Each structure stands twice: as structure tokens, then as C-alpha cells.
Amino acid sequence: MKISIERAVLLKAVAQAQSVVERRNTIPILANVLIEAEGSDVSFRATDLDIEVVDRVPAMVERAGATTVNAVMLHEIVRKLPDGATVALAADEAAGRLSIEAGRSSFSLATLPKEDFPVMASSEYAANFSAAAPVLRRLFDKSKFAISTEETRYYLNGVYMHVSEAEGGRVLRCVATDGHRLARIDADLPPGAEEMPGVIVPRKTVGELRKLLDDDEAQIAVSVSETKIRFATPEITLTSKVIDGTFPDYTRVIPTGNTKKMEVDAQAFAKAVDRVATVSSERSRAVKLQLDEDRLVLSVNAPDAGAAEEELAVAYGDDRLEIGFNAKYLLEIASQVDRENAVFMFNSAGEPALMREGNDTSAIYVVMPMRV
Known part of the structure; x- marks a missing residue:
């Protein structure tokens, strides 16, 4: 694999990837980002086995290929490179190294085989719909402060996203509570969301999702199954397991x-x-x-x-x-x-x-x- 890519583009992609990676883990490959170059795109994939994020960005691909490298280390290097630099990444599989060059700076990082990288199993989604970024941003931003941090009540450690009845008809609703306070936010039900199963979106996923929702013009493709939820823009796909538990009947409180x-x-x-x-x-x-x-x-x-x-x-x-x-x-x-x-x-x-x-x-x- 050999590619050239703008520093700003690379930094944004690697920043998204390294924030998903768990800093403390016992499986070395989970500290890495999987870099795959093909055609005129490069994808950066990171996972903690519960969340997976894939960021596709344009690049000059001289030689297609794939490798994995420590996500936090790569992010630190790219962050410290000068603005406007063009970064060249070249993987030497035989030596197990990735070289990074920009201007007069050069680095060499250890890599792990791409075959060892866990890819989240694809899921059959029960509902697929599209929602404007500001709509999803409002639903999650206004509810996330009430998410519980108590690990014993794990079913409260996220935002309950479901379809509900309201005065004006059916709505897409997000609810979060920690037993002391509760937030309930409604939005118009997007076409295609009618059959969506109710899911509890984990706290970490809500934090990662926020990065996809900054562009007011963006449309987010949402796919939901009983066990997974996926949010996608043309560049970024965020897939997450949902919390396996039953959210309490919040209407009673x-x-x-x-x-x-x-x-x-x-x-x-x-x-x-x-x-x-x-x-x-x-x-x-x-x-x-x-x-x-x-x-x-x-x-x-x-x-x-x-x-x-x-x-x-x-x-x-x-x-x-x-x-x-x-x-x-x-x-x-x-x-x-x-x-x-x-x-x-x-x-x-x-x-x-x-x-x-x-x-x-x-x-x-x-x-x-x-x-x-």
C-alpha cells in the first residue's frame, strides 16, 4: 500500500478512528486502525467490538493495499505535522512497518496483519430511514445529559430511541433517565421508520454520533435492527451494538x-x-x-x-x-x-x-x- 493524502483530511479521519479505540485493552489489534486503500479512496476503520467506525476519504493511491497501525500514535503524529502538508503513507508488509513522510519529517511505525482485524458482522436491518442532521442532533443533544452512569443499571446507560404515540400522531422519540431526572424529546417520524424496533443507544455511541451531525445540510441514513444501529453519511459509517436490556416504562414517572x-x-x-x-x-x-x-x-x-x-x-x-x-x-x-x-x-x-x-x-x- 502506498498513498498520498492531505494532512487536514487525514487528521479528521484518524481523529474519528482513535476516539473509538479503547486506550486500555488486552487485545493489541483493537488499539489499531485498519487502513484500506483502493481506487481513489482510503478507508480508516476502528472498533472496540461494540462500536465500529469507517471513514472514507479521497487520496492519491499509488499502490492499493491494507494494513493496521496504532490509532493513537498515528493521530499524534499527524496532529503535530505542519498545516497544509501532504502526507505519504507506505506499508511494507514483509517488514511489518508503516512509513509516514511529510516534508522533512519521517516516521516508521510497527503494523499488525490486516487479517487479524475484527470486522463487525453485517446485520439485517428491520428499518432503514433518512433523517436530517439537525433533527437527530436535537434528539440526542437534549436527552443525553440524563443518561445514567451507574453501571449496575446498564439499561439506563444510553438513550432509548423508539417510535411512540403523541398528540399529533406517531413520533420518533428519544428518552434518557437516571432515576433523578428524565428527558423526553420528540421529532416528526421519518418515512421508513414506522417499523423500527425500540433500541437503547449506548452513551459512547451517542458521543461518537455527535461528530456526524455538525453539518446542517447532511442527511443521515439510519438503519436499525434488534441488536445494532447504524448511522451513515457518504463519508462515515458508524455501526454500534445496542444495549441488550429493557428500558423501563418511563411514562409512569x-x-x-x-x-x-x-x-x-x-x-x-x-x-x-x-x-x-x-x-x-x-x-x-x-x-x-x-x-x-x-x-x-x-x-x-x-x-x-x-x-x-x-x-x-x-x-x-x-x-x-x-x-x-x-x-x-x-x-x-x-x-x-x-x-x-x-x-x-x-x-x-x-x-x-x-x-x-x-x-x-x-x-x-x-x-x-x-x-x-
């Missing part, structure tokens, strides 16, 4: 009887929460909300550190209410609001609160209260 309504400027609310939480003890980070007519008082009382209080003008016309929340959860939920106003719906001090953006019910958030 979404309150329907909350009638006490508070409307507040989302940015002003987030900044006020952040300010008063400065004095709270890291362990509890509890913030008390005292609601009276058109007035909200946020307060924190940490006996070992101090106290803080801030008043905000809000739209509220119901009974007086005192309720406490984890400051971090309030901040994360408030930061999801794209519009000016956040609408909070309360019932009592011991029951979960609901939040949405204005009258938009396509994105709703639930947060459990704390004793304060």
Missing part, C-alpha cells in the same frame, strides 16, 4: 396532574441557580425554590460554608410553594431551553416537577425534588 405553573426567563434562572449554588456543599448541592405570586426566591443554606439568596421575577399565580432540587440538575435542564422562557409545572414539595419550553411539548423534562 411523567407527572400529569401538575397544575402550579411558573414561567421564567431560562437564562436568568440558570444564572441565578448557579450563583446561589456557589455556597452549597458539593455533596448535596440543594437549592430551595420559594414561590409566591410572581416572585421566586432561590436560596441555599450550607451550615459549614454559608448561605445565599436571590430573588427573580416570574409569572406565577398559584398557592405558595417551597420545593428543593439538586442545583446541577436544574442547571442542566435549564440549559436545554432554546427559547427565552422555561415553563415549570409543580404539584407539591414531594412530587417531581415538569419543565418544557413555552407551550412546546415536543421536549419535556422531569426532575425529582430533594428535601431542604
Whole structure:
């Protein structure tokens, strides 16, 4: 194999590959990226056995072929090469080396046989559809903060993507929860997604997928089976196993009887929460909300550190209410609001609160209260 490729193109492809690779693994080949050159394209493939990413980029292919080389090492070398450089990669299979040359710099890296590289088995997909990048970005960006990091509840370690019924008909829905807060985001159901099985997309996959969704003009081809999900653009294909588990019935924790309504400027609310939480003890980070007519008082009382209080003008016309929340959860939920106003719906001090953006019910958030 012998190719020449622009540094910027190579860096982007290798960066995508090395982020999938597990830094600590007992199988040496999994630290490597598989480079395959053919025609006028080069593909870079990396896997951790749960996720596989393939990035195809244009290059000058002098001699077709394939090899595998340490992904992190290759990324570091390319990252440190000067902008605008043309990089020449040449594999010597007999010697088990890959030479990298750019300008006056040259490197030689050890390779492993391409035959040892595990390729994820192809799957029969039950549903194939296309979705605009901004639609998928909104679904995953607004829900991922609520993914659980508790390994024992592995079925909560991802975003549950499924087809659901809503007021206006069937929707494509993403839900994430860790038991303390919940995010439920809806989008119009794309043609072809009707038969999609509900799948739990792992946290790491959600992070990798984000890199495919930056281009607002891009259309993402999505394929879903009971065990795998695949997202593809013309250049990049991301395939992932889904979490083998049953997502709990989240509809039971979404309150329907909350009638006490508070409307507040989302940015002003987030900044006020952040300010008063400065004095709270890291362990509890509890913030008390005292609601009276058109007035909200946020307060924190940490006996070992101090106290803080801030008043905000809000739209509220119901009974007086005192309720406490984890400051971090309030901040994360408030930061999801794209519009000016956040609408909070309360019932009592011991029951979960609901939040949405204005009258938009396509994105709703639930947060459990704390004793304060």
C-alpha cells in the first residue's frame, strides 16, 4: 500500500478512528486502525467490538493495499505535522512497518496483519430511514445529559430511541433517565421508520454520533435492527451494538396532574441557580425554590460554608410553594431551553416537577425534588 493524502483530511479521519479505540485493552489489534486503500479512496476503520467506525476519504493511491497501525500514535503524529502538508503513507508488509513522510519529517511505525482485524458482522436491518442532521442532533443533544452512569443499571446507560404515540400522531422519540431526572424529546417520524424496533443507544455511541451531525445540510441514513444501529453519511459509517436490556416504562414517572405553573426567563434562572449554588456543599448541592405570586426566591443554606439568596421575577399565580432540587440538575435542564422562557409545572414539595419550553411539548423534562 502506498498513498498520498492531505494532512487536514487525514487528521479528521484518524481523529474519528482513535476516539473509538479503547486506550486500555488486552487485545493489541483493537488499539489499531485498519487502513484500506483502493481506487481513489482510503478507508480508516476502528472498533472496540461494540462500536465500529469507517471513514472514507479521497487520496492519491499509488499502490492499493491494507494494513493496521496504532490509532493513537498515528493521530499524534499527524496532529503535530505542519498545516497544509501532504502526507505519504507506505506499508511494507514483509517488514511489518508503516512509513509516514511529510516534508522533512519521517516516521516508521510497527503494523499488525490486516487479517487479524475484527470486522463487525453485517446485520439485517428491520428499518432503514433518512433523517436530517439537525433533527437527530436535537434528539440526542437534549436527552443525553440524563443518561445514567451507574453501571449496575446498564439499561439506563444510553438513550432509548423508539417510535411512540403523541398528540399529533406517531413520533420518533428519544428518552434518557437516571432515576433523578428524565428527558423526553420528540421529532416528526421519518418515512421508513414506522417499523423500527425500540433500541437503547449506548452513551459512547451517542458521543461518537455527535461528530456526524455538525453539518446542517447532511442527511443521515439510519438503519436499525434488534441488536445494532447504524448511522451513515457518504463519508462515515458508524455501526454500534445496542444495549441488550429493557428500558423501563418511563411514562409512569411523567407527572400529569401538575397544575402550579411558573414561567421564567431560562437564562436568568440558570444564572441565578448557579450563583446561589456557589455556597452549597458539593455533596448535596440543594437549592430551595420559594414561590409566591410572581416572585421566586432561590436560596441555599450550607451550615459549614454559608448561605445565599436571590430573588427573580416570574409569572406565577398559584398557592405558595417551597420545593428543593439538586442545583446541577436544574442547571442542566435549564440549559436545554432554546427559547427565552422555561415553563415549570409543580404539584407539591414531594412530587417531581415538569419543565418544557413555552407551550412546546415536543421536549419535556422531569426532575425529582430533594428535601431542604
